[in-house]
Amino acid sequence: MSQSDDLLLCPITLELFKDPVLAQDGHTYERQAIVEWIQKKGRSPITDQPLSLEHLYPNHAIKKAVDHFENTMKSKKYQYVLGVDVKKKAGRPLFQSFGKTIFYAEWLPTKKNRPEIILLKIDGARSKKEASFYVDLSRHPHIVRTYGIVHEENDDEDDENNAVMLLQEHAPMGSLYDVLQERRKAPNENILIEIFLQILDAMIFLAFNNVVHADLACRNVLVFRLDENDPENIIVKITDFGLSRHSQLYSLAPSAKKTILNIIPTRYVAPEILSVNTTPDDYTEKSDVFSMGVLIWEAYSRCAIPWAKITDDNDVARRVVNGERLLKPKHCSESYWSIICKTWSKSPKDRPTFAELRRFLTQQYYETTPQPFNIENNTNFYESYNTTKQEYQGATSGNNYSTQLDTNDEIMHNPTNTSIDIVIKNCKMRNLANSRDNCVLLTTGSFNPVHPLHFQNLVRVRDFLENEHQPRWNVLAGYISPTHDSYVHSKLGDPAWIPAKDRCRLCEEAIQHEGPGLSSWIAVSRGECEWEDGFIDFDAVTENFRDFLNSTLVGAGTLFKYPLRVVYVCGLDHYNKCSHVENIEKQKNMSSAIVYRTGCNEQQISRSSKTSGIIYIPLIKERSKLVDVSSAEIRQYFQNPGGNKTNIDR
Known part of the structure; x- marks a missing residue:
């Protein structure tokens, strides 16, 4: 890997710096990118010399230059004038086809501390959106970055050859x-x-x-x-x-003679x-x-x-x-x-x-593809503490049944149905690979449909464990695990139930809708709802989830030095109705967090109040602006619009 010619771009990600740090090799990197690189390879991506996390220092000069560049663009509302703010380089276009031309371009009055750019001209088109929309839409690591829209100095809106010109980053290797x-x-x-x-x-x-x-x-x-x-x-x-x-982004210009649209x-x-x-x-x-x-x-x-x-x-x-x-x-x-x-x-x-x-x-x-870490050949990998087959009672089609889940041989969760990227990312960002106090939250349920209180419980538990619990635990991620179709359909029947595929999608879209505050640490696990043997109760799901995380991420040659704890999150009513919660707190590296509203059924907190594996977390201010609305009430609201919908309206 070579140093980028653009001083404002990280040589690993080739993205504008957000948190630049100077490493021992004398080069500057995006903090998260170089931390992940060092964790994985231990050597400089440019000089190949050894690097350590302890010797990363903020590069304030680069940070100041990036902030100046970003603020300058924002002050111009991401709109530039050709010949004033940018210019076409002399010579032939970089690319030209029917209705589209790409020119090499330069910043004015100077290109110092500015990324390499091109001008993309789209003939016969007009932009439908504000310039900031195109800029924000390109803030993705695998979408070509747009810096704004360029106008001719004497732009004529009635010009029949009207065109859109986008100012974009230059791709050195072409298409x-x-x-x-x-x-x-x-x-x-x-x-x-x-x-x-x-x-x-x-x-x-x-x-x-x-x-x-x-x-x-x-x-x-x-x-x-x-x-x-x-x-x-x-x-x-x-x-x-x-x-x-x-197109949702462009419209045809009046009397356009040629256009790619x-x-x-x-x-x-x-x-x-x-x-x-x-x-x-x-x-x-x-x-x-x-x-x-x-x-x-x-x-x-x-x-x-x-x-x-x-x-x-x-x-x-x-x-x-x-x-x-x-x-x-x-x-x-x-x-x-x-x-x-x-x-x-x-x-x-x-x-x-x-x-x-x-x-x-x-x-x-x-x-x-062969993976770099083979659990079976590693003597230091995390071992499941529950090595015997156990029976878990469940329900399908209204009937109880028993299923055997061998936690050593059968893994319900895997990297394709449960992404561990969030766990890895947050561990590396917070430099917690050697901590003994790392945990991951898990909550199960039908999520038929999902609503904000499901997220609120996870947020409250995270805040409690990281700030009030003793010892304080590091919450690296929270997972929502929708229940298997066989159980949801047997409990709700037609037409109330939503298939697992759609429940997972709705949960994922809800997380994205809530924004980075949730999407940076909450994800959906499909392991439970896609389990080929049918419904499994949540204690077995939690145990299997624990084994998946630890067998994948803990041990020599992997990320974590010590086992991860999985904390099962549920409400007080769920806990009082289900003895399975007590099974969880008896297992190694597993706990239960019971959330409850103060002044509501607190007298029921008695069954295992002295058990260290169960953590009671009160909800006080969190629900002052929210009304408790169950999934059942939401379903009834849509099935019977004329019925009682007081809580829904509130």
Whole structure:
């Protein structure tokens, strides 16, 4: 890895600094990025000399320069004048096609302490949004950064050749199309999968913000770094999204003579886009998913033209609409090909979402790629303290049944249904790898549907454990675990119950809706609701969750030195009705946190008040502005709008 030419960019992430620190090698890095690097590799990414976390110092000069740059952009409202704030470099354009031109550009009056930039000119288009919208939409590690909108010095709104000019960061390696075309053979499959996962991260973000790309292809993926020896060093970013006739971001300029917005990339789009009766409603996340499948095919094929043997685009359109699909590329394995084919289902509803597609690829990657840490060969890994099979009582279809869960042999939770990224990220940010007091919260339930009180309980428990509990515990993450369909359906019946897939999605969207205050440490675990053996009670779920975290993250060669404690979170009414809570506090590295409202049923806190494994946490101010509304009341409200809805209204 080499030092970035842009002093304001971290050489690891290639993003603008937020918290720059100076390391022993004399180079400056983003704090979180270099901490993770040192934790994993221990040596400088630039000089290869040994580095330590103890010798990272804030770089105030770089921080001041970045803040000045950001404040200057904000003061201009992210709008610039050509020839005054920026200029085109002399010479030919970097890229030019029908309706789109890219120019090398420079900052004015000086480019000192400014990132390298280009001007993207889109002919015959006008922006629908404020400049700040385009800037904020690009604040993602895998979306090309937009610094603002550029206007001609004498901009004429009535000019029939009106165009939008975006000021964007420069990608030194060009497009993925250029990079792959120059190669004699396709990269290794693990390199391509890393690229696809980064693109999917960006598309998940766009889909969450209701933005349709409409032209996903390798030419619209820019390469910032390609490291074939270490896929984790690869950085790609998507660009040119929203350029379509039905764009949410741009509109056609009056009397536009040429514009890319009218062009349909026939060989890449979904069949519903090729229909003669296409409407704006046909441009969806699922139409982008279809194009993502073509992009993946294209990358495997070293950017060969899709349907290259067919010269007529109309013939291609007829074939796609009739259900014909591209053939498997030579270097694509069968396991990944079966996933790609899911993106090409004729009906949009049968295609996966971007989040689901990312999960499919990740799961296949874990199954086929050797991992650096092998639990079975490591004598220091965390051992489950419950090594015997135990029976747990559950309910399905209204009947009790017993299921055996061997915590040594069967792992309900795994990296594909329970992301541990939040745990790792927060541990490294807070430098807690060697702490004995780390814990993770877990709460289970139907979440049919989810509402703010579910989150509030986790927040209250976190605050209590980190500030009031003795000893103070470090809460690294909180997980919501929706219950298995068999139990929820048997309890609620039709039409009240919501399938697990949708309950998980609603929980994930609710977390994102609440913002970084929650999304930075709360996530959804799908392990319980996707367990193939059916419903398992929450004490077994919690125990299995503990074993998954510790067998994955604790021990020599991993992140944590000491076992993680899992704290099961529930309300007082749940605790008083379920003896399973007592099973939890009897286990090693497991506790229960019982939240209750002061002045409400406190007399019921008696059964295990002297048990150290159970922590009682009062809710005082937290609910002063909220009314207790149960999931049942919410369901009844929508099922019977004319009924009693006092609490809902409040």
